[in-house]
Each structure stands twice: as structure tokens, then as C-alpha cells.
Amino acid sequence: MKLLFLILIAPLISYSQTNDSIFLRKIYNTALSKGEAYEDLRELCKTIGARISGSAEAAMAVQWGEQKMKSYGFDTVYLQEVKVPHWERGTKEAGWIRTSEGKMLKVNLLALGGSIGTNGLLEGEIVAFNHMDELKKASKSQVQGKIVFLNQAMNEQQIETFRAYGGCYTIRGNGAVEASKLGAKAVIIRSLGLAIDEHPHTGSMHYADSIPKIPAAALSTQDAEILAQILKKQKANFVFEMDCRDYPDVVSYNVIAEIKGSKFPNQIITMGGHLDSWDTGEGAHDDGAGIMHCLEALRILKVLNYKPINTLRCVFFMNEENGNRGGETYATWSKSRGEIQLTALESDRGGFSPRGFEVDGSEKYVTFLQSLEKHFEPYDLSIFRPGYGGVDISPLKRSFEGIPLFGFAVDSQRYFDFHHAPSDVFENVNKRELELGCAAIGAFIYLLDRNYSIFLP
Amino acid sequence: MKLLFLILIAPLISYSQTNDSIFLRKIYNTALSKGEAYEDLRELCKTIGARISGSAEAAMAVQWGEQKMKSYGFDTVYLQEVKVPHWERGTKEAGWIRTSEGKMLKVNLLALGGSIGTNGLLEGEIVAFNHMDELKKASKSQVQGKIVFLNQAMNEQQIETFRAYGGCYTIRGNGAVEASKLGAKAVIIRSLGLAIDEHPHTGSMHYADSIPKIPAAALSTQDAEILAQILKKQKANFVFEMDCRDYPDVVSYNVIAEIKGSKFPNQIITMGGHLDSWDTGEGAHDDGAGIMHCLEALRILKVLNYKPINTLRCVFFMNEENGNRGGETYATWSKSRGEIQLTALESDRGGFSPRGFEVDGSEKYVTFLQSLEKHFEPYDLSIFRPGYGGVDISPLKRSFEGIPLFGFAVDSQRYFDFHHAPSDVFENVNKRELELGCAAIGAFIYLLDRNYSIFLP
Numbered sequence: 001m002k003l004l005f006l007i008l009i010a011p012l013i014s015y016s017q018t019n020d021s022i023f024l025r026k027i028y029n030t031a032l033s034k035g036e037a038y039e040d041l042r043e044l045c046k047t048i049g050a051r052i053s054g055s056a057e058a059a060m061a062v063q064w065g066e067q068k069m070k071s072y073g074f075d076t077v078y079l080q081e082v083k084v085p086h087w088e089r090g091t092k093e094a095g096w097i098r099t100s101e102g103k104m105l106k107v108n109l110l111a112l113g114g115s116i117g118t119n120g121l122l123e124g125e126i127v128a129f130n131h132m133d134e135l136k137k138a139s140k141s142q143v144q145g146k147i148v149f150l151n152q153a154m155n156e157q158q159i160e161t162f163r164a165y166g167g168c169y170t171i172r173g174n175g176a177v178e179a180s181k182l183g184a185k186a187v188i189i190r191s192l193g194l195a196i197d198e199h200p201h202t203g204s205m206h207y208a209d210s211i212p213k214i215p216a217a218a219l220s221t222q223d224a225e226i227l228a229q230i231l232k233k234q235k236a237n238f239v240f241e242m243d244c245r246d247y248p249d250v251v252s253y254n255v256i257a258e259i260k261g262s263k264f265p266n267q268i269i270t271m272g273g274h275l276d277s278w279d280t281g282e283g284a285h286d287d288g289a290g291i292m293h294c295l296e297a298l299r300i301l302k303v304l305n306y307k308p309i310n311t312l313r314c315v316f317f318m319n320e321e322n323g324n325r326g327g328e329t330y331a332t333w334s335k336s337r338g339e340i341q342l343t344a345l346e347s348d349r350g351g352f353s354p355r356g357f358e359v360d361g362s363e364k365y366v367t368f369l370q371s372l373e374k375h376f377e378p379y380d381l382s383i384f385r386p387g388y389g390g391v392d393i394s395p396l397k398r399s400f401e402g403i404p405l406f407g408f409a410v411d412s413q414r415y416f417d418f419h420h421a422p423s424d425v426f427e428n429v430n431k432r433e434l435e436l437g438c439a440a441i442g443a444f445i446y447l448l449d450r451n452y453s454i455f456l457p
Numbered sequence: 458m459k460l461l462f463l464i465l466i467a468p469l470i471s472y473s474q475t476n477d478s479i480f481l482r483k484i485y486n487t488a489l490s491k492g493e494a495y496e497d498l499r500e501l502c503k504t505i506g507a508r509i510s511g512s513a514e515a516a517m518a519v520q521w522g523e524q525k526m527k528s529y530g531f532d533t534v535y536l537q538e539v540k541v542p543h544w545e546r547g548t549k550e551a552g553w554i555r556t557s558e559g560k561m562l563k564v565n566l567l568a569l570g571g572s573i574g575t576n577g578l579l580e581g582e583i584v585a586f587n588h589m590d591e592l593k594k595a596s597k598s599q600v601q602g603k604i605v606f607l608n609q610a611m612n613e614q615q616i617e618t619f620r621a622y623g624g625c626y627t628i629r630g631n632g633a634v635e636a637s638k639l640g641a642k643a644v645i646i647r648s649l650g651l652a653i654d655e656h657p658h659t660g661s662m663h664y665a666d667s668i669p670k671i672p673a674a675a676l677s678t679q680d681a682e683i684l685a686q687i688l689k690k691q692k693a694n695f696v697f698e699m700d701c702r703d704y705p706d707v708v709s710y711n712v713i714a715e716i717k718g719s720k721f722p723n724q725i726i727t728m729g730g731h732l733d734s735w736d737t738g739e740g741a742h743d744d745g746a747g748i749m750h751c752l753e754a755l756r757i758l759k760v761l762n763y764k765p766i767n768t769l770r771c772v773f774f775m776n777e778e779n780g781n782r783g784g785e786t787y788a789t790w791s792k793s794r795g796e797i798q799l800t801a802l803e804s805d806r807g808g809f810s811p812r813g814f815e816v817d818g819s820e821k822y823v824t825f826l827q828s829l830e831k832h833f834e835p836y837d838l839s840i841f842r843p844g845y846g847g848v849d850i851s852p853l854k855r856s857f858e859g860i861p862l863f864g865f866a867v868d869s870q871r872y873f874d875f876h877h878a879p880s881d882v883f884e885n886v887n888k889r890e891l892e893l894g895c896a897a898i899g900a901f902i903y904l905l906d907r908n909y910s911i912f913l914p
Binding site: 028029033156159160161353378382411414417431432433 | 485486489490613616810837839868888889
């Protein structure tokens with residue numbers, strides 16, 4: 001019986017696999033020979049550039065995204081209102097090391113996102129810690145009235161740079177609170193980057209309700225190294241000015257395009273990245289590349305006249321960087337409309353050479369993901385394993401119990417050279433690497449759609 | 458019996474695997490935290506730069522390599538004499554398109570390596586072919602007295618860029634011969650590169666004994682596209698001058714370092730890349746990165762006090778680019794000394810993010826290679842398959858029957874943006890990507906040494 005079944009079914013499987021294989025090849029060929037992602041990214045980076053939530057650039061990016069999606073003729077394109085925080089760097093931002101010998105050295109610094117300003121020039125003696133744990137163990141008398149310098153470096157021995165980032169994230173996110181608890185008047189951190197260079201890296205930080213707010217900034221890794229060297233020999237002060245501050249929330253939008261499901265329009269497969277960026281560089285890798293990956297994937301499926309079984313939805317999320325309001329709004333909205341979110345995919349690790357996909361989901365989905373690896377052998381993808389989906393899509397877990405979330409994995413080695421830094425510009429994205437990412441996501445979304453039944457609740 | 462054997466042997470296997478695993482981690486940690494490859498590459502690129510065989514720079518590079526190897530305290534460091542060809546670009550190199558309307562456009566071009574000069578300004582009507590096969594099918598009357606323009610593009614739909622290069626190589630290698638057969642007075646080719654940019658890419662070409670030699674040059678892909686557009690609308694001439702030419706052979710050297718085998722000093726495991734480069738850019742990826750990979754691998758094994766079973770030999774081969782005299786000399790020399798060459802590894806695909814290893818050898822060695830994959834799982838290497846070794850080590854096959862040759866495989870997407878072009882400079886090599894390559898090779902050579910018995914004749 002089983003043998004007979006296999007004999008009967010084998011040609012069908014083989015036919016279907018061949019069809020998949022041919023279709024995947026078409027997706028790749030289109031991305032590599034008739035791709036639009038690279039020029040779209042150039043447009044976003046060069047005509048708009050950095051686009052932090054609440055800024056004029058973010059508003060223009062919303063318009064740009066909507067127009068671009070409409071130009072591709074998807075079934076539906078619409079905006080989804082999101083109230084976002086509005087923090088501005090201001091116009092004053094400069095810092096110096098003043099050694100005990102009276103020498104002044106200018107440093108490259110960026111206020112951390114959400115920091116208060118210094119209210120004019122702020123100067124204080126520097127007290128340095130090589131690790132967050134050292135600061136936590138310090139006494140008030142060590143820190144009181146001083147400027148804390150957190151010189152914790154990302155661990156270069158981690159092969160996956162995201163792990164190194166995760167291990168160091170706390171100095172940026174929690175440095176101000178921990179320093180302020182001990183009476184510090186400001187905190188400066190070593191930028192979260194693996195390269196030793198002149199670019200400071202900003203990023204989100206937070207304050208706690210009962211702890212006084214103090215200004216927080218990141219020095220370039222190069223300046224952090226110089227400062228550490230100075231402090232080995234003598235005391236030093238840090239002097240800086242920043243006039244960054246919060247403004248009232250602003251109305252902004254997620255930007256959404258869909259190809260309606262031919263059989264199950266209420267069953268949704270979501271893919272996306274974030275449209276906002278930090279207010280430095282051009283948000284090219286983070287996350288211009290990610291939204292181009294998804295937009296181009298949907299465009300290619302349309303160009304190839306693919307009629308999806310379920311609705312394929314591409315979302316340019318707003319405000320991933322400092323609030324995730326777009327992701328939160330989207331999950332709540334989708335649930336309230338009675339949609340069935342089958343699964344979601346996020347691309348937010350840069351436009352580098354693709355390596356594969358990770359899944360945040362139950363064992364069943366890990367096995368499913370691994371079953372897809374064979375389709376990608378011709379394209380040299382090898383990462384098909386449990387892992388992380390993405391920040392924007394993570395609120396879907398709250399709204400849709402058990403939903404598996406996929407994360408697009410690319411080569412991570414260069415990502416933190418550019419992440420949240422002035423160097424995150426279009427020129428640092430490679431055309432082929434970006435295009436291969438678009439193709440991989442197009443192919444993956446196609447396979448998710450074809451195998452949708454595994455995602456049914 | 459078998460079961461008992463397994464019970465007895467299992468802890469040993471496990472112990473040995475754990476030891477391997479710990480040692481590999483040490484190799485990676487050393488490369489990533491105490492690496493010298495990046496600064497060594499900077500030195501080679503910035504104090505010497507491009508170093509074509511026979512040039513003063515190549516001679517200085519030999520001295521630099523010997524000093525560097527000696528500074529690391531290997532058991533033996535020596536030079537191996539190699540007679541190399543000596544071709545020079547000269548000082549005149551310029552080209553223009555002259556349209557039938559009389560408009561002149563300057564192009565970026567590079568003489569192909571080995572080309573004759575133009576003997577003053579050379580001008581001729583352009584006859585264009587989009588593929589080598591078109592030229593081969595052309596008649597004498599179409600080509601006679603004209604300048605052939607071979608505008609065959611690398612196939613961007615190939616995922617492995619080396620395949621795309623292989624498919625297009627003939628326009629550079631054989632273009633002059635094929636054009637001259639039909640009476641052309643010169644040949645210009647579209648550069649072998651996937652990006653559309655302003656950099657021309659040089660590389661080797663050849664002449665045939667009975668066919669008149671004609672000048673050969675490569676235009677940047679951007680200029681090739683412009684020229685193709687012009688030719689759609691009107692005829693055009695090409696005008697250029699080059700004073701490149703051959704000189705008599707020059708004495709040069711392979712540069713060699715060894716750690717002697719503690720048990721079998723006459724059994725050799727060779728690893729290497731090539732010290733020479735083309736005479737443009739700085740030979741950073743091609744093949745500065747490759748020789749740094751191997752030098753650093755050997756240095757790390759020494760620093761970690763590893764006592765190899767067999768002799769580990771790092772060779773900086775001379776003259777890979779236009780003759781492979783270094784590789785030929787080495788294979789003959791090794792054979793003549795009665796050495797047992799167990800196997801060899803080459804790194805000559807750039808300093809990009811490592812992907813794994815290929816083997817050019819019998820099925821036994823493919824299986825062996827695949828058995829090594831597990832060791833590299835923590836380091837995200839996934840290519841362990843049949844493939845190519847490298848040009849420098851290929852003559853070993855002639856001298857040592859059945860010898861398996863390993864090639865180090867890195868991400869290939871960006872390689873042909875830099876290959877043989879002015880853009881192949883130090884700044885385009887990423888520190889971490891280079892260091893991960895050094896570690897991968899160090900680990901691989903260690904595993905080859907530990908498993909040497911499989912290579913015994």
C-alpha cells in the first residue's frame with residue numbers, strides 16, 4: 001500500500017518540485033537581470049536620506065513608499081496611521097577630552113536617541129568602566145558628580161556579530177540609568193561597532209521614572225581607545241554640548257502593499273522591514289535594504305504573474321528604531337480585523353550576501369524550515385535554523401498565538417561597521433548582494449504561500 | 458565485538474573531537490583578537506602596492522615577504538628562484554571613441570597583460586560583437602582593418618561569480634588571436650566585471666605563433682555600455698595609444714616558510730597564494746588576502762605552539778598572473794627533492810567572508826572533506842564539496858599523481874568588482890572577513906595535519 005502510494009505520488013512530487021525549482025530560478029533571474037531594488041534604494045537614500053520617526057524626512061519617506069508601491073500596480077496600497085515619538089538631535093553636538101595637563105582633543109560623538117541635552121556646555125571628571133558590571137558594582141563616591149565613560153567593547157570573538165551586539169547592548173540602553181543611580185552627571189559610551197574607526201554609532205537608550213535623566217552620547221571606537229589610553233596615564237575631563245530633546249508625538253504611517261490571495265484573501269503572509277532609520281547616514285543597510293528586499297520580492301512575484309493562494313502583504317513599518325509603534329499598531333489592527341496571520345518574515349540585518357532564514361517558532365516550524373533548504377542549494381543558502389524573526393513583526397506573537405516568525409539571515413560580518421552610523425550610506429550596499437537578498441525573499445515567500453497549510457491555526 | 462569496540466573507542470573519539478573543537482576555538486580567537494593579517498596586508502599594499510612579475514615592486518615584495526616570515530620565527534624561511542616574464546605597461550595609455558559626428562569621448566582603459574603597444578596613435582573603425590561566438594562566425598570582410606570590440610558581458614544570473622567569469626574569460630584570453638585571424642588591427646574588450654562602473658580590468662591574454670600580434674585593451678564596463686549605445690545609432694572609430702611591451706625574463710622568487718613536521722618532516726602539506734599581482738590597484742584581494750590567510754594561519758599555529766606531525770609549508774608563489782612559473786617551479790622542485798606532497802591548499806578568491814572549502818580530487822577526498830564540515834559548524838562554513846584548488850598548486854597534480862588539491866571558498870559576490878582593477882585596494886578588504894579567513898585556513902590545515910594518513914600514497 002505504502003509502496004503503491006509512493007509509486008503513484010512520486011511523479012507528482014517530482015513534477016511539483018521541478019515547477020518550484022523553475023519558478024525559483026525565474027525569481028532569481030528577474031532580481032539579477034531586471035532588478036529595481038538597487039535604484040529604488042538609491043532614490044530613498046539620496047532624495048530622502050536619514051528618516052527618524054517624526055521628522056520631515058520620515059514623512060517624505062512615507063509618501064515615497066506609497067508612490068513607489070502604487071507605481072508597481074499591486075492590488076492594494078494604503079497607509080496605516082501610527083503615532084510615533086519625536087526626538088530631535090538639534091543643531092549643537094560637540095565634545096572634547098580635556099586632559100589634566102590642559103590639552104584638548106575633539107572627539108566624534110553622537111547623542112544617543114532619546115537623550116536629553118546638556119543645557120549648554122557640560123564638563124565633568126571622567127570615571128571609566130570597562131564593563132557594565134563594573135559600573136553596577138561601583139560606589140556612589142566613585143561616580144557622584146562625574147561623567148561615566150562605559151568602554152565596554154563588543155566581543156570580536158563572536159562569529160555572529162549580532163551576538164556580540166546583544167552582549168554589549170546594555171551599555172547603550174541602560175547606561176544612563178545605571179550611571180545616574182550613582183549620581184553621575186552624564187554618560188558617554190564606546191560606540192557599538194566592531195571596527196576601530198572614526199564613526200560614532202547612535203541608537204536607542206532609555207530613562208527610568210524615578211531616576212534623574214542625564215545626557216548620554218556615544219564616542220567613536222577610535223576616540224574611545226584614545227580616551228582609554230589617556231586615562232591610563234592621567235585624569236581627564238569630558239566637555240560636551242548637545243541640544244537634543246523630545247517633542248510631542250507625531251502622526252505617521254506604516255506603508256502597506258498587497259497582492260490579494262486568490263483562494264484565501266483573509267489569510268495573510270506578512271513580510272517587511274522598517275522605513276524609519278536613525279538620523280545619521282542614510283539608513284541604507286538599516287533598514288533601506290530590508291524594505292527593498294521585501295518590496296522587490298513582491299514586485300517580482302507580480303511581474304512573474306504569480307497568483308498567491310493567500311494574501312501577500314509587504315509592510316514598511318514606521319518607528320522600529322525608537323518605539324516599535326508601527327509593529328505594535330500593525331499587530332493590533334490585524335487582529336481586530338479578524339485576519340488570519342499565517343506567518344511573517346522580517347529583513348532587518350542589512351543588504352549583505354544572503355545566508356538563509358531563521359525561525360522563531362515551535363519545533364514543527366523548525367522542521368518545516370529545514371525542509372526548504374533543498375530549494376536553496378543552487379543559491380548557496382545554508383542557514384535554516386531556529387533563531388530570531390525581527391522587532392517589527394514580534395508583536396504578532398501577542399496577537400496570534402503560536403505564529404512562527406521568520407528572520408532573513410545575511411552575512412553579518414560588516415553590519416556593525418555601518419549600523420546607526422554616518423557610514424550607513426548607499427555606497428556601502430553592494431548591488432548584487434542586495435539583489436540576491438530580494439530573490440531569496442521572493443523565493444521564500446513563494447514557498448511559504450505554497451505550503452501555507454502548515455500555518456493554519 | 459563491534460559494539461564492544463564502539464564502547465571502548467567512543468570516549469576516545471569524543472575526547473579527540475573535544476580537543477579539536479577547543480583548539481579550533483583558540484585558532485579563531487587568536488585570529489580575531491590578536492590577528493596580524495590586516496596590518497600585514499596594509500603594509501604590503503601601502504608600502505609596495507601593485508607588484509607585477511619582473512617589476513621593482515615584485516622584487517621588493519619578495520624581500521618584504523622573506524623579512525615578514527623571518528620575523529615570525531618559523532623553522533625555515535627561504536627563497537626559491539623562479540625565472541619570470543617581464544611585461545611593462547609603459548607610460549602611455551589613453552583611448553577615445555570618435556563618433557561619426559566627430560565627437561570625442563575619453564574612455565577608461567587598461568592594456569591587457571602581455572599586449573603589444575600601438576606604436577603611436579592607432580585609429581580604426583569599430584566593429585562590435587556581443588559574444589565571442591559572433592566574432593568566430595564573422596567574415597574577413599566584416600573585420601579586416603578594423604578594431605574589434607568584444608562586448609560580451611559576464612552572466613549576472615550565475616550565482617557563483619567565478620562561473621560567470623569562466624564563461625566570459627575567452628574574450629580576454631583569446632580575443633586578440635580570433636580578431637587578428639580575421640585581419641583586425643586591434644581588439645578592445647568589455648572588462649570582466651559584473652558591476653557597471655568606471656574601472657577597467659586587466660588580465661592575461663595570449664598570442665598565437667602564426668597569427669599577427671595586435672594590441673589588446675579592456676574598457677571599463679561603463680564605457681563599454683556607452684560605446685554600445687553609440688554604435689546603435691552611428692558608426693564610430695576607436696583611437697588609442699599604449700606603449701606596453703615585453704622585456705627579457707627576470708630572476709624572481711617564491712618565498713617559503715615552514716614549520717617542520719615532528720614525525721614526518723619529508724611529508725609536506727602546502728598552503729599558499731600568489732605574491733605577484735597585476736600592475737593596477739594594490740593587489741589587495743588578488744592575492745594579498747590569500748597570502749595573508751596562509752601566513753597568518755601558519756603564524757597562529759606557531760603562536761599556539763602546535764607541533765605538526767607533517768611539515769606545514771606556506772608558499773608565496775611568484776607569477777601566478779601571467780605565467781604560473783612559480784607554481785611550475787615549485788612542483789618540479791618538490792618532486793626532485795623526493796618530498797612526499799600530501800596535499801595542498803590555495804587561497805586566491807579574495808579576502809571575503811569565508812564559506813568553506815572545495816576539493817579537486819577523488820571521491821575518497823570528497824567524502825573526507827565532507828567529514829570535516831562538523832568542525833566548522835560553529836563558524837558558519839557550509840561549502841564542503843568538489844571544486845577547484847587553485848592555479849599555483851595545480852602543477853602539483855603533474856608531479857604527484859592523485860594528490861588532492863583544496864581551494865578556499867569565500868563569498869564571491871564582490872570579487873569581480875575589484876579583480877585586476879584599480880579598485881583592488883586595501884580599503885576594500887574588511888578586517889573581520891580577512892581574519893575569519895585566516896582562522897578557517899589555520900583550522901583546516903590543522904585538521905589536514907591531524908588526518909594526514911588519508912593522504913599517504
